[in-house]
Amino acid sequence: MLDSVPKDKTQxxxxxxxxxxxxxxxxxxxxxxxxxxxxDIVDNLVLxxxxxxxxxxxxxxxxxxxxxxxxPNEVVQAVLEAVTDGKYNGYGPTVGTDESRKAVAKxxxxxxxxxxxKDVILCSGCSSSLDLCITALADSKRGHNIVIPKPGFTIxxxxxxxxxxxxxxxxxxxxxxxxxxxxxxxxxIDNNTxxxxxxxxSNPCGSVFTxxxxxxxxxxxxxxxxxxxADEIYERLVFSETRFVSIAAVNSRVxxxxxxxLAKRFLVPGWRLGWILFNDPIGAFDSEVRKGLTCLSQxxxxxxxxxxxxxxxxxxxxxxxxYDDLNNTLYQHAKLAYDILAKIDGLTxxxxxxxxxxxxxxxxxxxxxFRTGLELMQRLMEEESVFCLPGECxxxxxxxxxxxxxxxxxxxxxxxxxxxxxxxxxxHYTPYDLESQA
Amino acid sequence: MLDSVPKDKTQxxxxxxxxxxxxxxxxxxxxxxxxxxxxDIVDNLVLxxxxxxxxxxxxxxxxxxxxxxxxPNEVVQAVLEAVTDGKYNGYGPTVGTDESRKAVAKxxxxxxxxxxxKDVILCSGCSSSLDLCITALADSKRGHNIVIPKPGFTIxxxxxxxxxxxxxxxxxxxxxxxxxxxxxxxxxIDNNTxxxxxxxxSNPCGSVFTxxxxxxxxxxxxxxxxxxxADEIYERLVFSETRFVSIAAVNSRVxxxxxxxLAKRFLVPGWRLGWILFNDPIGAFDSEVRKGLTCLSQxxxxxxxxxxxxxxxxxxxxxxxxYDDLNNTLYQHAKLAYDILAKIDGLTxxxxxxxxxxxxxxxxxxxxxFRTGLELMQRLMEEESVFCLPGECxxxxxxxxxxxxxxxxxxxxxxxxxxxxxxxxxxHYTPYDLESQA
Ligand SMILES: Cc1ncc(COP(=O)(O)O)c(C=O)c1O
Ligand SMILES: Cc1ncc(COP(=O)(O)O)c(C=O)c1O
Numbered sequence: 001m002l003d004s005v006p007k008d009k010t011q012x013x014x015x016x017x018x019x020x021x022x023x024x025x026x027x028x029x030x031x032x033x034x035x036x037x038x039x040d041i042v043d044n045l046v047l048x049x050x051x052x053x054x055x056x057x058x059x060x061x062x063x064x065x066x067x068x069x070x071x072p073n074e075v076v077q078a079v080l081e082a083v084t085d086g087k088y089n090g091y092g093p094t095v096g097t098d099e100s101r102k103a104v105a106k107x108x109x110x111x112x113x114x115x116x117x118k119d120v121i122l123c124s125g126c127s128s129s130l131d132l133c134i135t136a137l138a139d140s141k142r143g144h145n146i147v148i149p150k151p152g153f154t155i156x157x158x159x160x161x162x163x164x165x166x167x168x169x170x171x172x173x174x175x176x177x178x179x180x181x182x183x184x185x186x187x188x189i190d191n192n193t194x195x196x197x198x199x200x201x202s203n204p205c206g207s208v209f210t211x212x213x214x215x216x217x218x219x220x221x222x223x224x225x226x227x228x229x230a231d232e233i234y235e236r237l238v239f240s241e242t243r244f245v246s247i248a249a250v251n252s253r254v255x256x257x258x259x260x261x262l263a264k265r266f267l268v269p270g271w272r273l274g275w276i277l278f279n280d281p282i283g284a285f286d287s288e289v290r291k292g293l294t295c296l297s298q299x300x301x302x303x304x305x306x307x308x309x310x311x312x313x314x315x316x317x318x319x320x321x322x323y324d325d326l327n328n329t330l331y332q333h334a335k336l337a338y339d340i341l342a343k344i345d346g347l348t349x350x351x352x353x354x355x356x357x358x359x360x361x362x363x364x365x366x367x368x369x370f371r372t373g374l375e376l377m378q379r380l381m382e383e384e385s386v387f388c389l390p391g392e393c394x395x396x397x398x399x400x401x402x403x404x405x406x407x408x409x410x411x412x413x414x415x416x417x418x419x420x421x422x423x424x425x426x427x428h429y430t431p432y433d434l435e436s437q438a
Numbered sequence: 439m440l441d442s443v444p445k446d447k448t449q450x451x452x453x454x455x456x457x458x459x460x461x462x463x464x465x466x467x468x469x470x471x472x473x474x475x476x477x478d479i480v481d482n483l484v485l486x487x488x489x490x491x492x493x494x495x496x497x498x499x500x501x502x503x504x505x506x507x508x509x510p511n512e513v514v515q516a517v518l519e520a521v522t523d524g525k526y527n528g529y530g531p532t533v534g535t536d537e538s539r540k541a542v543a544k545x546x547x548x549x550x551x552x553x554x555x556k557d558v559i560l561c562s563g564c565s566s567s568l569d570l571c572i573t574a575l576a577d578s579k580r581g582h583n584i585v586i587p588k589p590g591f592t593i594x595x596x597x598x599x600x601x602x603x604x605x606x607x608x609x610x611x612x613x614x615x616x617x618x619x620x621x622x623x624x625x626x627i628d629n630n631t632x633x634x635x636x637x638x639x640s641n642p643c644g645s646v647f648t649x650x651x652x653x654x655x656x657x658x659x660x661x662x663x664x665x666x667x668a669d670e671i672y673e674r675l676v677f678s679e680t681r682f683v684s685i686a687a688v689n690s691r692v693x694x695x696x697x698x699x700l701a702k703r704f705l706v707p708g709w710r711l712g713w714i715l716f717n718d719p720i721g722a723f724d725s726e727v728r729k730g731l732t733c734l735s736q737x738x739x740x741x742x743x744x745x746x747x748x749x750x751x752x753x754x755x756x757x758x759x760x761y762d763d764l765n766n767t768l769y770q771h772a773k774l775a776y777d778i779l780a781k782i783d784g785l786t787x788x789x790x791x792x793x794x795x796x797x798x799x800x801x802x803x804x805x806x807x808f809r810t811g812l813e814l815m816q817r818l819m820e821e822e823s824v825f826c827l828p829g830e831c832x833x834x835x836x837x838x839x840x841x842x843x844x845x846x847x848x849x850x851x852x853x854x855x856x857x858x859x860x861x862x863x864x865x866h867y868t869p870y871d872l873e874s875q876a
Pocket of ligand 2: 566
């Protein structure tokens with residue numbers, strides 16, 4: 001297609017107002033401003049694995065890649081039934097069918113939160129939930145901005161910038177379990193702030209906010225009268241003693257859109273079932289935003305009907321043991337990686353409280369051979385065939401993120417290779433002034 | 439949720455730059471401008487079926503509602519296998535997996551058209567394909583407009599207006615098989631026209647363009663250097679002697695984005711599998727638009743992975759007899775409806791050449807009791823419990839659209855009720871001046 005030449009260049013062009021312009025098919029600002037930040041960074045890295053060693057990718061946030069983690073049988077069964085049934089091939093309402101909305105409302109009604117099915121909009125994955133929420137709340141024409149976590153998942157930035165909406169980062173504090181730097185958050189907000197994006201549990205940090213912290217965040221939202229978009233795609237994906245609390249459970253007065261979906265907890269990211277829930281105790285979304293989101297849902301017309309058909313069974317029949325086993329596996333993996341990595345001079349792993357990720361700080365001064373964390377990671381790939389995502393993919397330097405869903409032995413092997421690599425390149429760091437005094 | 443009162447109204451609000459504003463959570467322009475035209479019209483109709491008569495809805499463009507039309511066994515089987523396989527639960531590339539893109543490229547490579555898999559982007563239904571295409575090409579900031587058919591499917595308008603892109607209608611000519619009024623089309627185009635939307639076969643008209651007509655359209659696009667968005671969701675859904683020709687098959691020099699999907703031909707609209715194909719002989723999309731569309735595909739991250747996994751089998755194994763049977767059934771239904779309706783004084787049905795729709799003109803002067811076609815249709819519902827979509831839902835007055843996918847006997851019954859209704863209300867029309875001369 002691309003290389004073929006126009007078959008007919010002879011046809012006369014009839015002169016008129018616009019004839020003379022050549023084909024200059026430009027992309028819209030929306031398309032040009034829509035970036036894939038992870039790809040942009042990764043594509044610019046020189047990534048050559050060591051041919052002697054099998055590649056271990058700790059980079060891919062997809063729990064299904066290695067086949068070691070599988071969705072519950074009940075879930076597979078429910079979809080098989082929906083396919084066989086033949087009743088779930090047609091269009092549903094653009095916001096989802098009543099039955100599947102009811103199932104989601106029920107599934108997320110806990111800890112005192114009560115959702116009605118009318119509070120639920122189904123989307124094509126949580127990405128599309130976030131797309132709709134940001135589109136509905138933020139307006140480039142009014143100079144709107146949204147504030148998002150740093151480090152954080154880049155899709156918020158990708159989506160907002162595509163609409164011409166400014167993005168401001170608020171810091172997460174690694175030394176305080178990646179809690180939000182509340183003063184910094186506050187400093188980002190102004191009259192044009194259309195939404196605060198809160199991601200809990202966090203990708204890439206693996207942190208899980210406490211009730212108290214969530215209340216503090218809500219207080220700031222309340223103070224400035226800014227609605228919250230709560231990305232809770234990792235809800236209840238937490239380890240051992242940690243308890244997941246939805247922001248909705250401690251909210252009494254802030255309009256919140258809670259986004260989530262099946263992707264992570266049910267290990268089926270490809271199924272593209274996401275949701276938006278209205279947690280709006282004061283009814284601030286009633287005048288415009290509910291209607292707006294409902295209308296915007298026409299753009300994709302809900303989620304796949306087979307998965308919707310199966311949804312009530314998926315959410316009801318998945319046994320608690322499945323959730324427990326998954327959380328336990330992820331915890332074992334996290335502990336394994338943490339125990340190995342914590343012993344490596346020059347790396348500081350942060351033990352996650354949930355999700356499927358772990359952040360690792362690179363004490364770059366301990367590796368004077370490398371100028372940046374990015375360079376270190378490229379060499380780690382070159383020498384050990386271990387690939388981690390650089391913190392830069394989440395807006396932060398000097399860190400890397402590893403994915404904990406790879407099989408246990410592979411994770412162990414990867415961490416051991418990282419260890420060997422670091423030992424090889426580590427040079428005891430003596431601050432310059434100390435050295436010169438010596 | 440909605441009715442509950444804030445539990446805590448006592449908390450002091452700390453004064454600052456924006457404290458005093460009340461919660462005024464407005465929706466963005468994008469959300470406010472995103473209209474559902476069909477709903478807006480239908481919701482404003484008084485629609486009370488006659489309790490004595492069963493409701494027959496000829497309004498719903500979903501071939502699966504009555505259960506009489508089912509997807510091919512091969513297709514159901516392919517999805518069952520994809521579910522059982524367990525290999526199709528993860529994320530694919532945002533544009534779709536190579537295998538499924540290859541399958542689509544092959545499926546649509548006929549009549550001399552040859553697509554490469556890189557020419558294919560998978561989306562969440564054809565609606566989302568159209569969303570991406572319009573977003574990628576049209577820019578409100580540059581005052582862009584797109585030109586769309588009238589009568590036509592309203593999603594083009596919904597999408598464009600949501601981005602602040604102006605919409606201009608070009609007329610289809612009922613008396614010429616709903617061909618495009620080319621002079622009118624030309625008159626709509628100016629320097630700010632970002633795309634011409636061509637829908638062939640047409641919803642709501644059921645018309646299918648000839649090769650010659652497609653060439654004429656391409657000539658206009660070429661003359662003004664405006665790319666085409668070709669909505670071919672009803673491709674090959676044509677009756678008896680009619681042949682479907684894709685615009686790509688006669689195009690040698692215009693950049694065209696061909697949109698389509700599984701929804702109609704495979705009777706699975708709920709599965710949300712749509713596609714965009716680059717038919718771009720001169721490479722005009724290479725500099726920006728291909729990249730832009732690829733980036734925009736991050737918004738939903740492709741289509742459901744199970745359907746993608748099944749796609750190669752869906753497109754390869756569906757037997758020709760399935761397509762033929764479906765087309766034949768639709769043709770029988772069209773003929774049935776046409777034969778009954780053509781005999782009714784005051785109605786003029788237009789025999790479709792494809793799709794699942796038929797347009798009917800209402801000679802409103804023959805029904806002086808009713809001021810408008812809308813009023814007539816409300817009464818048809820009240821007296822006969824037959825519901826058709828008013829032409830207004832497609833931007834045209836004095837017409838109604840019926841859906842041909844309802845079971846044969848139901849369609850017959852509906853047409854007979856329409857006949858009885860029209861006979862009851864028909865009054866022989868004598869133009870006023872004739873009457874006064876008599
Ligand atoms: C924080 C966060 N939000 C949203 C998503 C997107 O989820 P989905 O696959 O349902 O679009 C991801 C995926 O990795 C994520 O990490
Ligand atoms: C002309 C036309 N284009 C696109 C669509 C949307 O198709 P999908 O269900 O794949 O989004 C329809 C649906 O009725 C249609 O009639």
